[in-house]
Amino acid sequence: MALKSCISKSLRGCPRKLSLYPNGNTNRGGKGHLSLYLEIAGTGTLPPGWEVHVNMKMLVYDHKKDKFFAFQDDTGGTKRFHPMKTEWGLDKLLPLCTFNDTNNNFLVDDSCVFGVELFLVRDTGDGESMSFVKDFKQATHIWTIDNLSGKRNGKNLHEQFSVGGPGGDYTWCICLSLNGAADAFLAGRKFMSVSLHFEGAYPGVPEGGKVYAEYKLRIKHHLRKGDYVIEDRRWFYRHFHCRGCSENLYASIDYPTLAEGFLFNDVLVVEAEIMNIGLVKGLN
Numbered sequence: 001m002a003l004k005s006c007i008s009k010s011l012r013g014c015p016r017k018l019s020l021y022p023n024g025n026t027n028r029g030g031k032g033h034l035s036l037y038l039e040i041a042g043t044g045t046l047p048p049g050w051e052v053h054v055n056m057k058m059l060v061y062d063h064k065k066d067k068f069f070a071f072q073d074d075t076g077g078t079k080r081f082h083p084m085k086t087e088w089g090l091d092k093l094l095p096l097c098t099f100n101d102t103n104n105n106f107l108v109d110d111s112c113v114f115g116v117e118l119f120l121v122r123d124t125g126d127g128e129s130m131s132f133v134k135d136f137k138q139a140t141h142i143w144t145i146d147n148l149s150g151k152r153n154g155k156n157l158h159e160q161f162s163v164g165g166p167g168g169d170y171t172w173c174i175c176l177s178l179n180g181a182a183d184a185f186l187a188g189r190k191f192m193s194v195s196l197h198f199e200g201a202y203p204g205v206p207e208g209g210k211v212y213a214e215y216k217l218r219i220k221h222h223l224r225k226g227d228y229v230i231e232d233r234r235w236f237y238r239h240f241h242c243r244g245c246s247e248n249l250y251a252s253i254d255y256p257t258l259a260e261g262f263l264f265n266d267v268l269v270v271e272a273e274i275m276n277i278g279l280v281k282g283l284n
Contacts, residue, residue, distance in 0.1 A: 015040075015041050015042055016038060016039065016040060017038070017039040017041050018038060018039075018114060018115075019036070019037045019038075019039060019087070019089070020034065020035070020036050021034065021035035021036075023096070024092075024096070025037075025091055028091040029091055029092070032095060032096055032097075033091070033093060033094060033095055034060075034093040034094045034096065034099055035092070035093060036058050036089050036090055036093045036114060037087050037088065037089025037090075038058075038087065038089055038116050039086055039087040040052070040081050040086045040087075041086075043083065043086060049083075050082065051082040052080070052081045052082075052120070053080050053081075053120070053121035054079055054119060054120055054121060055078050055079075055118070055119040055121055056088065056116060056117070056118055057070040057071065057072050057116065057117040058070070058071045058089065058115075059071075059114060059115035059116060060093070060106055060112075060113075060114060061106070061112070061113035061114070062106060063105045063106070063108040063113075064105035064108075065105070068115060070117065071093055071094070094106075131278060133277045133279060136276060136277055137164070138274065138275050138276075139163045139164070139274050141159070141161040141163075141174075141271065141273075142270075142271050143159040143269070143270045143271070143272070144267065144268075144269050145157065145176070145268045145269070145270070146267055148178075148266055149266050151178060156177045156178070157175070157178070158173055158174065158176070159174045159176075159270075160173045161173075161174075161272070163277070170198075170200075170211070170277060171198075171199040171200050172196060172197065172272065172274065173196075173198075173199050174194065174195070174197075174217075175194070175196075176192065177192065177193045177194075194217055194219065194270060196215060196217060196236075196272055198210075198211055198213070198236035198237070210235050210236060211235070211236050211277055211278065211279055211280070212233070212234070212236075212277065212278035212279075213234070213236055213274060213275075213276065213278070214232075214233040214274075214275040214277075215232065215233070215272065215273060215274050216230065216231045216271075216272070216273040216275070217229070217230045217270070217271070217272055217273075218230075218270065218271040218272075219258075219262050219269070219270055220262070220269035220270070221262055222261055222262070222264035223261040223264065228262065
């Protein structure tokens with residue numbers, strides 16, 4: 001069930017609505033998290049073929065620090081609203097354990113504050129086309145991490161790998177954050193996050209360029225076939241942020257769950273499977 005709130009200001013003449021799922025939008029994989037979405041309502045007054053491009057950040061208020069923490073997905077936050085897609089948001093805005101923890105000051109006296117920051121992106125008149133890499137061969141990279149307990153107090157762990165294609169090698173990076181997200185308010189939390197980053201290709205995708213990928217991330221279970229699997233398709237921007245892992249937080253799993261067979265003899269196995277890649281070209 002979602003809690004909906006109308007916002008007085010409008011976007012392109014239409015009211016906006018924030019929809020919050022306090023227990024997570026389970027239909028979209030948000031179990032165990034807060035889910036938050038922005039919707040453009042009353043679009044019947046807009047002309048046929050309308051579309052709005054915005055850079056969007058979801059906000060959660062810290063009562064003690066008197067500031068908002070901003071969340072975006074790994075596309076950089078730019079979204080296209082149109083008649084077939086009037087709602088965007090985050091299925092996994094924040095783990096419920098983090099939100100409910102009184103030390104984080106998001107929930108105070110049974111009260112919390114959410115928001116959204118929007119910047120309208122103007123049309124430059126430039127077009128793009130996307131095509132899948134011809135003859136791309138699906139590839140899986142296996143990352144075995146020994147002595148995980150000895151690394152939990154250290155920095156984030158990274159594994160870089162290349163996936164070959166007709167135009168060269170496409171370079172990716174898996175980031176394992178042993179204290180959850182890199183954001184300060186999550187530091188020290190007892191869960192682990194894993195994310196996938198795009199680091200470039202040869203011959204090069206330009207700085208700031210993007211690729212489309214269909215992929216899976218797996219945390220392998222040593223004792224049975226019930227791996228922890230995340231499957232998605234999305235745009236990746238080449239930004240070389242892998243070393244800090246401050247973006248692209250995608251999946252998290254707590255340490256008690258890890259101990260149920262995902263972590264065995266202090267060994268963790270993570271897999272990244274790239275199933276398809278699409279590249280963008282500008283239209284002159």
